Amino acid sequence: MMKCIEYGHEIVALANLMPLDDSVDDLDSYMYQTQNLSYTMTQGDEVEDLYILLSKVKEQMPSVTAVSSGAIASDYQRLRVENICSRLGLVSLAYLWKQDQSLLLEEMITKGIEAITVKVAAMGLLPSKHLGKEIAHLQHYLHQLKELYGINVCGEGGEYETLTLNCPLFVNAKIVLDDFKVVHHSLDSIAPAGVLQPLTFHLEHKREFISSTSDDYDVRENGRPSIFEVEACVQHVGALCHSVTSEVVMDKDIELEVARTKRDDTFSVICWIHGSSKPSGGLQRDLATVLKKTDLLLSEEGYGWADVLYIHLYISDMNEFSLANETYVSFITEEKCYMGVPSRSTVELPLTQAGLGRAAIEVLVATDRSKKVLHVQSISCWAPSCIGPYSQATLHKEILYMAGQLGLDPPTMKLRQGGAIAELDQALENCEAVAKNFNCSLASSGIILVIYCSASMTPLEKKAIQGKINLFLKQRGFCVADNGNLRNLLDLMLLFILTSDLPKSALVEVKPILYVPKDEETESGSHMLEPSCVTTPDYWGFDHLPFDSSFCQKCVIHGKICAGSISITNDLATEICSGSLNSDTSFEDSILSIPICMRKIARFCIYLLDKSLLENQFSWEDITNLRFYFPVGSCTPSDSLFSIFRDAFDEFAVLSGRIDTDKGSIYNLVPVVGAGRSAESMDDVITCELVATKP
Structure with missing residues (x-):
């Protein structure tokens, strides 16, 4: 009291x-x-x-x-x-x-x-x-x-x-x-x-x-x-005890696209609206349609919302966040999710500019029902509450999927004053509080740290954000070294995504994925094993190119997790497309060559992903999520980009025989304002994020 x-x-x-x-x-x-x-x-x-x-x-x-x-x-x-x-x-x-x-x-x-x-x-x-x-x-x-x-x-x-x-x-x-x-x-x-x-x-x-x-x-x-x-x-x-659920009929006039990764026990389902020629029926209508379609897809395979670990909710207008939540809770309820509600991240993306309607969804599903969910709806001094059918974190098979954390002061549930750097500091504290419940921390257990940045952030704030992250990484090393486990420090991957807006008009949202081993096997340093010497087949002639690895990030836990990211910067894109460009012409200037260049970039991304999977003894069947972030302001229309990546994967399937594309895509093309591996340079042509796990 x-x-x-x-x-x-x-x-x-x-x-x-x-x-x-x-x-x-x-x-x-x-x-x-x-x-x-x-x-x-x-x-x-x-x-x-x-x-x-x-x-x-x-x-x-x-x-x-x-x-x-x-x-x-x-x-x-x-x-x-x-x-x-x-x-x-x-x-x-x-x-x-x-x-x-x-x-x-x-x-x-x-x-x-x-x-x-x-x-x-x-x-x-x-x-x-x-x-x-x-x-x-x-x-x-x-x-x-x-x-x-x-x-x-x-x-x-x-x-x-x-x-x-x-x-x-x-x-x-x-x-x-x-x-x-x-x-x-x-x-x-x-x-x-x-x-x-x-x-x-x-x-x-x-x-x-x-x-x-x-x-x-x-x-x-x-x-x-x-x-x-x-x-x-x-x-x-x-x-x-009686609960009332509303029946939602899927809008048949809306053209939908669906993608699904190939794993049978842990997989992602992506659903979005395709076809910019048709007017949107509004955010609630679009969201209800993609949720209903996802619901049907899960039911067809014998699963339901109770089997979902994590949900990425993408909406076109954060001013309609409360309306989106109303629709969301009509599908995903605590009664349906009797093992615990999924964790969730919600951001505003330029969906309408990309011709993808007003709402899209990506769900991560596990079929063994062994998840452990942390869902605290009470307002406390501990960490921000999740009032509704979405949880702070979900642990499944040694991987902790944490909900997107804003810089909210837990007891007041208000954004911390002081701008982007203060919000980031509070968001990291909130992540640490949640991680502590699973006996882990960002310092010792981080695999991927995705930092969503609002487009309203100033250049000075972006620079300060990068400085704060650099300090965090430095202190992270000191913290783990003090505990005598420096040799087991995971190679934390950083991705910065520039979004149109965030909930509560926040400037920053942090979304971590952590590794939580069941035993002390990490003390042996097994995850630090060198990649195997496997020759990656070069179907498109990229082997001879003198690329360094500065544009790639990788975090591998031997025999368990293979996570990676690829940042295709303008300079790298120019090198990849050098044979398609005129001399002394940069990627940005070569408007007429864009389709040719994007085909090469798509192939290059697939080549590097294949190389990373093979070297670490993973297959395309092991992928649980694969995202390609693309800036809506780029010269390539989203329809063309979807076709380019689909054709590149189909071509790779024929050449390699290691992937089956007959049943559809396994990836999510995500429209963003910008993306990159640094807060100061979120201007990649394409940014790729991969997570693969062993059963």
Whole structure:
């Protein structure tokens, strides 16, 4: 409650559940003890009683917008409160979530919270000795028990419970216990349990009375707080379990294009609108169409949204972000995604300029249903909340796919002030907070770091962004070296994508992919093995060209992951197309030769991708996602570019026999404002991003 006030909220109501039988002091709780990472409505569960209680609060006080809970580490409690809030249209606040318990206990004591233990149930805590003691008195002893037995010093594991007798929020009086008794629930010799039952008490008025901050938020009648009693009505629970889903009919007038990678167990499906000659029906209509088509494609293969790990959502106008979300949540719901909702990145791209409608989607699918999802909808001090059917991160087969992170201050959910560099700094902090939940970090585990930059960013801000990233990479090396693992430092790949706009008009969005090994095998340095000496067939005559590797990035974990990127700059494009250009003519000047040049560039990209896959003992069948970013302002129309890449892959399939293009494309051509491997030079002709994994 004190944290709520600290972050600008007004406390307008207190809601409390209690047993109908006054003689019962302690109840078995679904909310605090159910061993599950999702919540399903259950008749007789006191969580449903809480739903009814909070429904009554909303009825009496329609202006209520949020519910605060004290969850620190309990997913079970947080998930249940979030479920209720979602159903009631309320925001869940959990400002203590993931906070260091030692620091939190110290802060409680320092800020004047006087609380006594009223229940103990842990090794080292004796009912006869420790019940009724203030937490300030027990603080040192609790830390001793933490060292001895690993208890939670804030009692988050049920080790103890407290009753607050005084705190700064008690402006008029504090509670004084006159008499109480100790009731033993268990006389276990190792971890006895007992509760304190207050018998009599009185209020002791404080010398300085501080009046209520505002009568506008004082829920009182004639100067006294209003008290409402609500009795749970279990017969309503069945009605609460009913959910309504809207049926969306796919627009048959919209021409769609679909691509799919070849893996059977982990693959990408890309769906976009093709044909600039037809007018768009608006963002919601276009998005509903591509979502419905994707839904049908998944269903045809026996899968659904529950199997999706990650979603890239591309829209044409960020001003319609809320409308896009409305459509999104009509397809992708927590009920459908019972194993956890997919993580998501959303950016605005120049889709309409490229003739690709107003919405496009790319989904990463895994068929084995072994994913681990982190989805925190509560606003906290930990990391930005994800209020809706999209999660902070999804772990699957040692790869952590993290949602795009903005530079949001977690407790306020507002962009950090100070421009692009401040937003990037906060976004990196948010990424680190999420990574910590999976026992990894950007410093030691990063494979790819995609940094989306808004087109509204100034040249000076781009330069500052690059400087911040360079500093991050330098500190990253120092951090890993301090832990003695420098030889196992992954070759983190950096991609900078210039977008039309970002959510909340942010300047930066960071999207990491990390490697999270199941065991300590990385200590052996196995991922540092040199590429095998395999001769790459040269079907198009690129072997003789004197290229260096400065335009390529690669991160390989032997036998598991092969990730790479290719930056085709103007200078490199000129070299590739030298045979097609007139002497002393740059790529940018050779407008008439563009189709010929782009064909060579497409072939060159395929040649390098094939080379990287072969050298690291991967195949085209192992690809999970393949993207080619192209600037919409280039001379080549998007229709021509699609045809050029399709023809190049078809030609490669015939020449090599190592890829099957009969069933369609395996790649995503993504229109952008710009792209590159540096924030200061996002002007590539083509930027390629590849991720391949072994089953």
